[in-house]
Amino acid sequence: xxxxxxxxxxxxxxxxxFFPDATRGVIKMLDFKxxxxxxxxxxxxxxxxxxxxxxxxxxxxxxxxxxxxxxEGAVISDSGGFQIMSQIKxxxxxxxxxxxxxxxxxxxxxxLVFSPEESICFQIKLGTDMVxxxxxxxDPKSSYKEAKESVERTxxxxxxSKEEFEKLTKGRKEKPYLLGVVQGGEYLDLRKLCTKELVxxxxxxxxxxxxxxxEKGKINFASAEVISENTPKGYFLHGLGIGKxxxxxxxxxxxxxxxxxxxxxxxxxxxxLFTFNADSINKxxxxxxxxxxxxxxxxxxxxLEDSPVSTSCDCLLCxxxxxxxxxxxxxxxxxxxxxxxxxxxLRFYSILxxxxxx
RNA sequence: GCUGGGGUGGCGGAGUGGACAAUCGCAUUUCUCUGUAAAAGAAAUGUCCGAAAGGGCUACAUAGGUUCGAAUCCUGUCCCCAGCA
Numbered sequence: 001x002x003x004x005x006x007x008x009x010x011x012x013x014x015x016x017x018f019f020p021d022a023t024r025g026v027i028k029m030l031d032f033k034x035x036x037x038x039x040x041x042x043x044x045x046x047x048x049x050x051x052x053x054x055x056x057x058x059x060x061x062x063x064x065x066x067x068x069x070x071x072e073g074a075v076i077s078d079s080g081g082f083q084i085m086s087q088i089k090x091x092x093x094x095x096x097x098x099x100x101x102x103x104x105x106x107x108x109x110x111x112l113v114f115s116p117e118e119s120i121c122f123q124i125k126l127g128t129d130m131v132x133x134x135x136x137x138x139d140p141k142s143s144y145k146e147a148k149e150s151v152e153r154t155x156x157x158x159x160x161s162k163e164e165f166e167k168l169t170k171g172r173k174e175k176p177y178l179l180g181v182v183q184g185g186e187y188l189d190l191r192k193l194c195t196k197e198l199v200x201x202x203x204x205x206x207x208x209x210x211x212x213x214x215e216k217g218k219i220n221f222a223s224a225e226v227i228s229e230n231t232p233k234g235y236f237l238h239g240l241g242i243g244k245x246x247x248x249x250x251x252x253x254x255x256x257x258x259x260x261x262x263x264x265x266x267x268x269x270x271x272x273l274f275t276f277n278a279d280s281i282n283k284x285x286x287x288x289x290x291x292x293x294x295x296x297x298x299x300x301x302x303x304l305e306d307s308p309v310s311t312s313c314d315c316l317l318c319x320x321x322x323x324x325x326x327x328x329x330x331x332x333x334x335x336x337x338x339x340x341x342x343x344x345x346l347r348f349y350s351i352l353x354x355x356x357x358x
Numbered sequence: 359g360c361u362g363g364g365g366u367g368g369c370g371g372a373g374u375g376g377a378c379a380a381u382c383g384c385a386u387u388u389c390u391c392u393g394u395a396a397a398a399g400a401a402a403u404g405u406c407c408g409a410a411a412g413g414g415c416u417a418c419a420u421a422g423g424u425u426c427g428a429a430u431c432c433u434g435u436c437c438c439c440a441g442c443a
Contacts, residue, residue, distance in 0.1 A: 023394050044393075082393045092395055132393080181393085213392070240393040247392080262394045269397055270390090300386070330397095338397055 006042070006236070006258070008074045008129035009174060010066075013041040015236075015257035016356050018248070018349045019076055020265055024049050025069055027265055027346075029338045032071045038315060038346035039354075042073045042129070044260040048080025048114065051122050064127025076260065077128035079119045081181070082209070082240070085137035097136060099156060116157035117164040124168045128176055130236075130258075132207060133161035135181035140211045147185045151194045154183045154209075155201075162201050177204035179238055182227050185210055191223045195230040205236025208256070219247050221254065228255040245274065245292055245352055252356050264345035269338040271297040271330050274348040275310040284312055286355045292348075297323070297341060298330035315347035316340060 006013040020027055020035075022043040027035055035043065045065060054065075062068040066075050084102050087093045094105040101115030119134040136153040139146065158180050169175045180198035184190030198206055208227055212219050219242075228237060238258040239251045248259055264274070273295040278284040285291060295309055305323035317326065317340040329337035 021394060028394080029397075046393080049394090076393095078393050080393090086393095087395075090395080135393095137393095207393075209393075211392090217390085217392080219392085238393085243392045261392055262396085263392055266391065266394065266396065266398085270399095271397095272391085296388095333397075335397065 004257070006074060006129075006177075008042075008176075010072050010074070013074055014357055016248075016252050016353055017041050017258060018264075018353050019044040019074070019258065019260040020346055020349070021046075021260055021262045022069070024053060025065060027342065029265075029269060029335060029342050030346075032069055034316075034339065034343055035071070035346065036073070038343055039350040040073065040346050041350075042075060043071065044076045044078055045126070045128065046080055046083060047077045047119055047123050047126070047132075048083050050077075050126065051080065051114070051118075056125070059125045059127070066127065074130075075126075075128040076130040076179075076238075076258075077123045077126050077132060078240070078260070079123070079132040079134040079181070080114065081135040081137055084114065085139075089139075097153070099153060101134070101157075116161045120161050120164040121168060124165075124176075130177040130179055130204075131165065132179045132238075133158050133181060133203075135183055135207075135209050138183040138185040138210050140185060140213075142185050144187055144190075147183075147187050147190055151184045151190050154181065154194060155197050158198055158201055158203075162203070177236065179203060179205045179207050179236065181207040181209040181240070182223075183209050184223065186212075186220060186223065188222055188226050191226045192230055195227050199230070199232060199235075203235070205238060205258070206231055207238040207240045208242070208251075209240055219243070219250075221250060224251060224254050224256065231255075245349075248352065249286055249356065264349050265342045267294075268341035268343075268345040271337070271341065273297055273309055273341055273344050276312040276348070276351070278312040281312050281314065281351060284351065284355055286352065295323075297326050297337070299327065302327040309344060310348075313344065313347055313351070315344045317344045318347075 004015050006015055006017060019042045020040060023046040025045055027043065058068055084095065088095045096103045101113045104112040104114060106112055116134040120131060123131040134157050136150040136157065138150040142150065165178050180201065180203040182191060182194045182198060184194045195206060206227060208224050212223060214220065231237060236258055237256040239256045241261055242248060242251055242259050243261050243263060274292055275295050276284045276292050277290060302323045307323060308318040309323055309326065310318050321340065326337060326340060
């Protein structure tokens, strides 16, 4: 059995658990009271984004990011490796990956280094409950040689991150969890190597990194299996950026117990709401093949629907408002539509995780 | 009643003799969204045939006319708007 409890300064969370993405310290459209009411146990913030945007003095003043956000739940900080890679690839930011770290060129004659050590150091300042090491993202199109290089760099950075982490948390009673990230793309021997080497370095858990989707959006679970098989008992296994409800179910069966993803919130903002195919919460059966549906909120055909979006949900939207009213809010472009839909989807995910835990 | 302006696809609004089944915006429908550049993006939207390329038909108030060719020019009619009576 993998780790079952996530203990943190304000309490403990039974796993598996889903941590929605509050990348910049907020879940878009929601405040943390809303998030709390969806029974979401924790959120994930992004180190790279906050490193760029957050006034460093804020953390000295508040002590940690959770207090700043007024969020009692757990907080995981992602290292930023994924964002940096994808933003450099899309040309959003200028930068290069070197052994030293990520070299950024934010302007003329300006050079910034976002190193593994800096990532850890900043995460310690954030005071999050799980710290994720900076990894070198393996591009899904990588050749074996390129994938191997990214694994080697990921391991190099992982060792340095661990060292930095030990240095900064030495003598502390309460330390955050430290998560290593497995790279290697579709090359299973590299995934295995990466997993084993990370375990040797010693972490509290490992993350399934990279981009495991094919062009049709289907997940290849082979690397997740390799990671799970080569990880000791008691480790957290984090499906980074996973995902769709059925993919989470599958990953839990492979031993994964922590997830984060933008899907519930982004899809909610785009008018897509997840609903269990059941009359009530008690009757939800996630073992069924089609255990959920997707409700498209802004269709004209919903305009006269006075029923709730779901009877197997107890969120603010489903308890108080009709499909027709939600459609109206989407149609007029009012942000309340996005708020209610985000709340609903987060509750869907928290119910899903409750069901997976039993 | 007179004078002037105008009537374009579900709506708004371009076009003002050939490249117009008609730019664009909105709307509608469908699809996409996976460690958040995302309140975002893509496609379709007269009709018929075709898997497609493509082709046929019908359309720019209405009835005629000019022209090889008209949403675009001319005439009648109907309707709308502004000013004057």
